[in-house]
Amino acid sequence: RKEVEQDPGPFNVPEGATVAFNCTYSNSASQSFFWYRQDCRKEPKLLMSVYSSGNEDGRFTAQLNRASQYISLLIRDSKLSDSATYLCAVNKGTGFQKLVFGTGTRLLVSP
Amino acid sequence: GAVVSQHPSRVICKSGTSVKIECRSLDFQATTMFWYRQFPKQSLMLMATSNEGSKATYEQGVEKDKFLINHASLTLSTLTVTSAHPEDSSFYICSARGLTDSNQPQHFGDGTRLSIL
Numbered sequence: 534r535k536e537v538e539q540d541p542g543p544f545n546v547p548e549g550a551t552v553a554f555n556c557t558y559s560n561s562a563s564q565s566f567f568w569y570r571q572d573c574r575k576e577p578k579l580l581m582s583v584y585s586s587g588n589e590d591g592r593f594t595a596q597l598n599r600a601s602q603y604i605s606l607l608i609r610d611s612k613l614s615d616s617a618t619y620l621c622a623v624n625k626g627t628g629f630q631k632l633v634f635g636t637g638t639r640l641l642v643s644p
Numbered sequence: 645g646a647v648v649s650q651h652p653s654r655v656i657c658k659s660g661t662s663v664k665i666e667c668r669s670l671d672f673q674a675t676t677m678f679w680y681r682q683f684p685k686q687s688l689m690l691m692a693t694s695n696e697g698s699k700a701t702y703e704q705g706v707e708k709d710k711f712l713i714n715h716a717s718l719t720l721s722t723l724t725v726t727s728a729h730p731e732d733s734s735f736y737i738c739s740a741r742g743l744t745d746s747n748q749p750q751h752f753g754d755g756t757r758l759s760i761l
Contacts, residue, residue, distance in 0.1 A: 567749050576650075576737050576752040577688065620687065622749075631678070632750060636687040 534559050537623050539635035546642055550611045554638045556621030557603040565624040566604045568595055570617045571637060577620055580606075611642045647671050648740045650753030657728065658761055664724045665756045667738030673718035674740035678750060679711075682735040694721045728760045 539556045546552050558566075569577035581588065583595040583604050594607040604621055618637040625631045647670040655663050667677055676695055680688040692702045692713050700713035715721040721740075725732055735757050739750035 565749075574735070574757070576755045578752070579749050582749060631690060631693060633690070634688045 536560060536625075536633045537621060537635040539621055539638050541636055541638060543639040543641050546611050546640070548611055548613060548642055548644055550642075551607065551609045552611060552640060553605055553607045554619055554621075554640075555603050555605050556623075556635050556638075557601075558621075558623040558633075559602070560623070560625060561599075561602060563623045563625070566595075566597055567622040567632070568593075568604075568606050569620040569622055569634075571620055572617050577634075580619070608640075611640075613642050613644065616640055616642045648674075648738065648751045648753040650738055650756055652756060653754060654757050654759075656759045656761065659729050660727055661760070662724055662726045663728055663758060664722055665736055665738070665758075667721045667723070667740065667753050669719045669740045669742070669751075672740075672742045674721070674742060675718065676741045677715060677721040678739045678741075679713060679721075679723050680737045680739070682737060688737065691723075725758065728758070730760045733758055733760045 537558050566583035568580040570580045571577040581590050581595050583597050587596040592609045596605045618639045620637045621635045622632040649668045651666045679691045681691050682688045690703050691706045692700045694700045694713050694715040696715045696718050702708045710726050712724040735755050737755040738753045741750050
């Protein structure tokens with residue numbers, strides 16, 4: 534089983550739609566979770582950290598389910614500019630912060 | 645916000661050439677820098693972790709003699725791909741983390757696209 538797994542997609546949605554991605558992780562000792570956005574041929578950019586209580590940043594909501602070992606990202610009112618690949622990242626355990634990335638979920642928002 | 649600069653952004657060279665990539669933290673001191681490689685349509689794969697003033701820690705399967713890492717200061721780490729071959733062509737990305745809270749995310753450089761002919 535991969536350490537971090539994501540559905541590669543692509544998710545094709547119209548503008549204004551709500552879309553959700555999940556990411557599962559295998560290491561129950563993981564403490565830190567992040568969502569990154571990566572545009573084609575560019576570096577990943579941090580979208581948001583994921584907190585235990587869930588957190589929201591504008592149209593984006595991230596949640597953590599420790600019992601089932603997954604994190605989710607919800608995007609409301611999708612914009613064309615949201616088209617990108619969304620990577621989840623999980624630290625490898627307590628202490629030292631080595632991140633393991635999922636393969637990413639590709640989102641395509643169409644007019 | 646924290647800024648990480650990576651140079652060069654693009655390299656095209658002949659097989660057998662050694663290529664050096666620099667990663668600099670511009671506005672913070674990076675105790676730890678990470679080097680990743682990303683092949684097309686694949687995820688970022690951690691190659692090695694670089695701590696200032698000590699030897700890098702390489703991930704399983706990554707040849708330390710081929711991918712030389714130096715982290716001589718708190719703002720600079722370098723990755724040298726020695727005797728590069730076409731299979732080394734990839735997107736190499738560094739990231740850095742500062743002295744503060746270990747739960748803070750890593751800040752990424754803008755990557756180096758390496759093409760070996």
